[in-house]
Amino acid sequence: MSRTAGLMLAVLTMGLAGPTLVGAPRIQAPGAARASDVSAASVRTMLDRYCVACHNPKLRTGNLTLDAVDPADVGSNPDVWEKVLRKLSLGIMPPTGRPRPDLDTYTAVTTWLETALDRAAAAHGPQPGRTASFHRLNRAEYANAVRDLLGLDVKVTDLLPLEPAVAGFDNIAESLSLSPSLMERFLSVARKVSQLAVGAGANVPVIETFRISGGVAQNGAVIDDLPLGSAGGMIVRHYFPADGEYQITVRLKRGAQEYIVGLEHPHALDVWLNGMRIKQFTIGGEDRGTPSPAEFFGNILGDSAWEEYSHTADDTLTVRVEVKAGSHLVGASFVHAQVVPDGMWLKRRVRKGSTDVDATVTQPSVASVVIGGPYGRALAGATPSRRKVFVCQPARAADEEPCARTILAALARQAYRRPVTPMDTETLLGLYRTGRKQGQNFEAGIQLAVERILVAPDFLFRVERDPAGVAANTAYALSDLELASRLAFFLWSSLPDEELLRAAETRRLGQPAVLGQQVRRMLTDTRAKALAENFFGQWLDLRSLPQLRPDPQAFPEFTDDLRRDVQQETALFLNYVWREDRSVLDLITANYSFLNERLARHYGVPNVYGEAFRKVTLPDDRRSGILGHGSVLMATSYPNRTSPVLRGKWLLANLLASPPPPPPPNVPGLKEKGENGQPASVRERLELHRKNPACANCHALMDPLGFALENFDATGAWRTDDAGQPIDASATTLDGRTFEGPAGLRAMLVSRKKQFVEALTEKLLTYALGRGMQTADMPAIRQIVRDAAAHDYRWSSLVAGVATSAPFRMRTAAPAEADPRQKVSRH
Numbered sequence: 001m002s003r004t005a006g007l008m009l010a011v012l013t014m015g016l017a018g019p020t021l022v023g024a025p026r027i028q029a030p031g032a033a034r035a036s037d038v039s040a041a042s043v044r045t046m047l048d049r050y051c052v053a054c055h056n057p058k059l060r061t062g063n064l065t066l067d068a069v070d071p072a073d074v075g076s077n078p079d080v081w082e083k084v085l086r087k088l089s090l091g092i093m094p095p096t097g098r099p100r101p102d103l104d105t106y107t108a109v110t111t112w113l114e115t116a117l118d119r120a121a122a123a124h125g126p127q128p129g130r131t132a133s134f135h136r137l138n139r140a141e142y143a144n145a146v147r148d149l150l151g152l153d154v155k156v157t158d159l160l161p162l163e164p165a166v167a168g169f170d171n172i173a174e175s176l177s178l179s180p181s182l183m184e185r186f187l188s189v190a191r192k193v194s195q196l197a198v199g200a201g202a203n204v205p206v207i208e209t210f211r212i213s214g215g216v217a218q219n220g221a222v223i224d225d226l227p228l229g230s231a232g233g234m235i236v237r238h239y240f241p242a243d244g245e246y247q248i249t250v251r252l253k254r255g256a257q258e259y260i261v262g263l264e265h266p267h268a269l270d271v272w273l274n275g276m277r278i279k280q281f282t283i284g285g286e287d288r289g290t291p292s293p294a295e296f297f298g299n300i301l302g303d304s305a306w307e308e309y310s311h312t313a314d315d316t317l318t319v320r321v322e323v324k325a326g327s328h329l330v331g332a333s334f335v336h337a338q339v340v341p342d343g344m345w346l347k348r349r350v351r352k353g354s355t356d357v358d359a360t361v362t363q364p365s366v367a368s369v370v371i372g373g374p375y376g377r378a379l380a381g382a383t384p385s386r387r388k389v390f391v392c393q394p395a396r397a398a399d400e401e402p403c404a405r406t407i408l409a410a411l412a413r414q415a416y417r418r419p420v421t422p423m424d425t426e427t428l429l430g431l432y433r434t435g436r437k438q439g440q441n442f443e444a445g446i447q448l449a450v451e452r453i454l455v456a457p458d459f460l461f462r463v464e465r466d467p468a469g470v471a472a473n474t475a476y477a478l479s480d481l482e483l484a485s486r487l488a489f490f491l492w493s494s495l496p497d498e499e500l501l502r503a504a505e506t507r508r509l510g511q512p513a514v515l516g517q518q519v520r521r522m523l524t525d526t527r528a529k530a531l532a533e534n535f536f537g538q539w540l541d542l543r544s545l546p547q548l549r550p551d552p553q554a555f556p557e558f559t560d561d562l563r564r565d566v567q568q569e570t571a572l573f574l575n576y577v578w579r580e581d582r583s584v585l586d587l588i589t590a591n592y593s594f595l596n597e598r599l600a601r602h603y604g605v606p607n608v609y610g611e612a613f614r615k616v617t618l619p620d621d622r623r624s625g626i627l628g629h630g631s632v633l634m635a636t637s638y639p640n641r642t643s644p645v646l647r648g649k650w651l652l653a654n655l656l657a658s659p660p661p662p663p664p665p666n667v668p669g670l671k672e673k674g675e676n677g678q679p680a681s682v683r684e685r686l687e688l689h690r691k692n693p694a695c696a697n698c699h700a701l702m703d704p705l706g707f708a709l710e711n712f713d714a715t716g717a718w719r720t721d722d723a724g725q726p727i728d729a730s731a732t733t734l735d736g737r738t739f740e741g742p743a744g745l746r747a748m749l750v751s752r753k754k755q756f757v758e759a760l761t762e763k764l765l766t767y768a769l770g771r772g773m774q775t776a777d778m779p780a781i782r783q784i785v786r787d788a789a790a791h792d793y794r795w796s797s798l799v800a801g802v803a804t805s806a807p808f809r810m811r812t813a814a815p816a817e818a819d820p821r822q823k824v825s826r827h
Helices: 003-013 040-050 071-076 078-090 103-124 139-150 180-198 304-312 384-389 397-416 422-439 442-453 480-491 498-505 512-524 526-539 560-579 597-603 630-635 644-655 682-689 693-707 741-751 753-769 775-789 795-803
Strands: 134-136 206-211 230-240 243-252 267-273 276-283 318-323 326-335 349-352 355-358 366-379 461-463 475-477 592-595 614-617 730-732 738-740 810-812
Touching: 040 071, 040 103, 071 078, 071 103, 078 103, 078 775, 103 775, 139 180, 139 384, 139 397, 139 526, 180 384, 180 442, 206 230, 230 366, 243 267, 243 326, 267 318, 276 318, 326 366, 397 422, 397 442, 397 498, 422 442, 461 480, 480 498, 480 512, 480 526, 480 753, 480 795, 498 512, 512 526, 512 795, 526 560, 526 753, 560 592, 560 597, 560 630, 592 597, 597 630, 630 644, 644 693, 644 753, 693 730, 730 741, 738 741, 741 753, 753 775, 753 795, 775 795
Parallel strands: none
Antiparallel strands: 134 461, 206 366, 230 326, 243 318, 243 366, 267 276, 267 326, 349 355, 475 810, 592 614, 730 738
16 A cells, blocks of 8 residues: 555544544544555554553553554564454443544454454464363263263262353363362262162162252143143153162152142042053042141141141152163153032132242142162163173183173273273273172172273373474374364263264374264264253353242242243253254344243243243244343343343353453442432442442443343343333443344344354354463454354354364474473373
8 A cells, every 4th residue: 555545544544523432423434444445554543543542551551552562563462453353343442431433444443453363373374272281071071971981871960069160161171170089079970880880789779869849830830751631740860770679759749837738639649650650649638637727727736637647648659660770761740630629628828938828729749759779689680881881791701801801992992082002901900800809790890990991081081192293382283083082072072982983093083074074973963962051051151040049029920930941941942053053143133932831921922822842933023032031131130130230241251252351349339229219220220330430431331231131120021110210221332333122232233243153153162172262263263253154154164163173173282391291191
């Protein structure tokens, strides 16, 4: 560009129609800046005019100085320029009240900066970053690995502690340490799992209790895997360790003073095993004398026979049944009454929390199911796990050790995700011999060796070692076996299967065509559901939902069933987006969701009936996408009120990858009342809060996004007023964009769809690598997004882009100071 043209563009870029303040009209001058017109000189001029007043060596606002950086050489300071790019992309700098460029200039300069940064990165060569050499499996990965290795689906996650979330996820390598106490937990889990898999100790009865949360209203609920017409019940999947006799005991729900609920009329209770009824009981409706007076229920006792029956009526709800070893569905449910008994019944009131309810119209329901056994003579049985473990059976004593070698070599190869060495096999055979001697049988030896596999470093850790001869800080391609582990734990949160392992062992996986084919195959496997569940649940901060309890004083109509419904809606919606390979923009724009009658009524959606969830086309644009889901709206609220701040922060952090800075210390909380102690809406109270200069800048960034969602209360229900005042859902962002309500917010996000997809991709790559993002990763993220745009940003195109990107396929060698852990023996 000539010097004259550069000077003309510098004048143009400095403001076009003069300085523009937030909220002021935007006047677009003819010939507004385009990316092709921007130069390093014009960028320098813009920084001097709008940025250097704060970002200079004296003030160092945000620990950033821009007075000396050279736009002509962005590659020398990529950290600085990536920060500038992110702030400009969102239009969040300069701060409130300062002069700022118009929107066209923002767009032009950010496009120019992106291009310059990506060009500099390409010239430098791959910079894949470095994950930790030892990456421990988290508890979800451990459970899935046990399932795929041993064919054993047990609740391992209940036996291991929660991992801390770092960078938004619980699979970040640096946070997954292994303390002595945690190692003891892994040893305990390995012992239990290996015994279940092999069938060792099957003659020792074990009792397990499954409970329903006390807040769940089961009346009339349709329960998956139970027959239609079932009500007030539950169903569980239980692993039976051996062929034998087991006892199933049902306990019923209790109300005030521990009286069993719903005994006034007779009810049929069915006990189920794998969909077949094994026993039907009749409970209730018996004449046991005079009950307690209605007005003094629980304080004045009824007849002794009635009192005993009302507390012990479920003592006889026990059945013994022969069950084959393996995983089975066990259920208990009442038969939903289709008629109302004749006659008049004295109404009895019971107290539930702070509310009186009519006990005579309460359907009894199951509180827990207890499964115990095996009792008497038990056999290990032909379980899926035994078939997977015992690939051979010794016919005589001389065959035992060769068979053990075959069994353990096969298990170790899959568990360690690599070919086994002679040392691997000998180590396990030594444990086999010890167990064989102690237990005096072949299976005891196999059980102890399997236990050792489940705590071996090569099972517990994903190990990546720098190849010999690679210079420090040099990028290199992962080995095929390391790539197979990365891919399997990314897509399945589990071990590589035989096909993937074979492709790695034959050194074909690193070939682009083979890698792409494996990604497509693995995405169609049912195990890929783990990616949707683990990634979406953590990215959208939805794992806290089971613990959320809206204030019953503020929201007396909200029930635990409704809380489970909003969870189910989002789970079904996200699974649909993944399974149908929809565009990820559906997360914002989808005009459909998955509702049942109760949730539809809560949302105000008509013509949805029954307990079953189904896909529903939404009647308007209020609830399009996840921003209309009760799960998201509850997770970003307080128990007793909405929070535009939490919602705005959530949007910035999760959908735009620009989390605001933490609040300064000693910032006062939001007042409960407005001026002079008068009732005031949350918006009015936040306006008072923002008068504090320490709060103004960050709130100006977050609050407008949250205000647009104020029509949704803290439970996700639609409302039109707050504290007696009409809801004001209008908003103005720092870059002057105005919008109103959830529809306006959604349109604003769609106008920034590139930034939204980049934010999602950044989170997805963080999850895939198990480490936080670095400056050097940003060009790869932008390339993934550019490639996915040609496929309408479909879910599969983003996943494939991540799996074939340089950060995923490569690694940077350690600095010159050697990592001492690299020398640790894998044995």
